[in-house]
Amino acid sequence: MKSSLQVTTSDFYIKNISHFLKYMADTPCKGSRLSQTDMILIKREVVAILKSLKRKVLIHQMQVKRDKMEGLPSHNDLMTCLTSTTTRISQLLDVMASNPTTATRTLLYGYMTLHWSCIYGHRPGVYSNMTNAEVRKADTTGTAFGYLVHVSNHKTANAFGEAQLYLTVEEFGWMKRWLEIKGTLTCTQSRYFLYTEGKNPFRKLAYSLRLALADVGLRSPINFTDLRTVHADNAKRFQDKGNRQRVSDFMCHNTATADTFYANNPSLKEAADxxxxxxxxxxxxxxxxxxxxxxxxxxxAGIDIDSDSSGEEHSPAPYQDSLPRHVPKRDQSLAEHNPSDMGEERVPYSAPTSPTVASDQLVNMQCVVVISPLVNTLYPV
The missing domain is CATH 1.20.5 (Single alpha-helices involved in coiled-coils or other helix-helix interfaces)
Known part of the structure; x- marks a missing residue:
């Protein structure tokens, strides 16, 4: 952390140390003097370090994402590149057919990969690992509608399978002509479409891209990742969820990974919305x-607090008239609270037999509240 390394690089190195410690704990070395307790303490320390770096890593990723979005090429830049590649690729093929040089071939690679990336945004590994056999197979299956090239060897082949390149008749015509020119050149034992003088694929596509951008007239630092980000961002902003997934799958882009590692950085207009x-x-x-x-x-507003909900007027003392006249008032009061003493059947309040019974019970409860002070005044306990 005190060196010039970025926090993400430090986090990557410490994660490698953590993986190595896990391997050492699962497969102890005979010459190791570390005990099991020592290994546990060391692993806990590494886990604590990774946890302390999590916030710094997230903030760094947000800053990098924001800087990347601000420096992306505009729509006009991409259209300028596509217009230039359509003209320059044919010219460079003519030069390679008459006077082939390494500089011309490198510039041709830059224009071809720039054209493909402005359309699909594939990683450069898709272009460098494309083989002659895959191009010839696309030639046999193509029609007047177009050609589809399948590239089996690329970075995310385990997750997405083959990478695809759909090309028009004119675009695939450039590839067929390049295959014909390669057959006339020496040192073309490479099986890769973008060949080198050896047997390995061409690994300097980033340099070729910079040469092509300079030849077009764009001085801004644009790389393959920027072109890929443009397509991913456009799909996220201007396509619905289903079409965005289709575009992402075609360019072998995992939207879940992007949404996890790069927090949402809204633009000024999006933040206002x-x-x-x-x-x-x-x-x-x-x-x-x-x-x-x-x-x-x-x-x-329409409720009269002095009257009950039934709308009927009730006497303040309905209990005295409901009992026989020969029962004294104090006995009447006791009977009102104890119906079983007077030989009457008590109806539980918690289980009313009908809405009428429930309404009568509510009325009686209201009457008890009104009468009780009078009873206590007349017959103090």
Missing amino acids: IRLLFTESLQAAAAASTAAAAGNEDTF
Whole structure:
């Protein structure tokens, strides 16, 4: 961390140390003097270091993503590149057919990969690992509608399988002509479409791309990752969820990984739209609160607190007339609270037999509240 390494590089190195410690713990070395307790302490220390780096790594990734989005090539730049590649590829093929040189071949590779990346945004490994056999197979299966090249060897082949390149008749014509020119050149034992003088694939595509961009007239530092990010960002912003997934799968791009490691960095307009959503939520909450308060006032406005809900008038003391006249008032009061003493059957309040019974019980409860003070005054305990 005190060196000039970025925090992500330090995190990568420490993760490698953690993997090595896990291997040492699972497969102890005979010459190791570390005990099992020592290994546990060391692994805990490494885990704590990785945990302390998590926040710094996330912030660094957000900053890198924001800088990358601000430096992406514009739509006009991409259209300028496509227009230039359509003209220059044919010219460079003519030069390679008449006077082949290494510099011309390198510039041709830059223009061809620039054209493909401006359309699909593939990684450079897809272009460098493309073989002559894969191109010839596409020639046999192509039609007047176009040609489809399948590249089996690339970085994310385990997750996405073969990478595809759909080419028009004119674009595939450049590839067929390049195969014909390669047959006339010496030192072409390489099986790769973008050959080198040896048997290995061409690994300097980034340099070739810079040469092509300089030849076009674009001085901005654009690389394959920037072109790939442009397509991924355009698919995210201008396509629905289904079409975005189709585009991402075709360019072998994992949207889940991108969304995990690169936090969302909204543009200025997107941030303004998000703020508008917050404002709309507050306004909706205020309107709902006002409507609820108005509804409560309308509900209680027509209720007379002095009368019960049944709308009928009840005498303040209905109990005295419901019992025989020969029962004393104090016995009447006890009977009102103890119906079983007077030989009457008690109806449980918790289980009313009918709505009428439930309504009578509510009425009786209200009467008890009114009468009770009078009873206590007349017959103090």
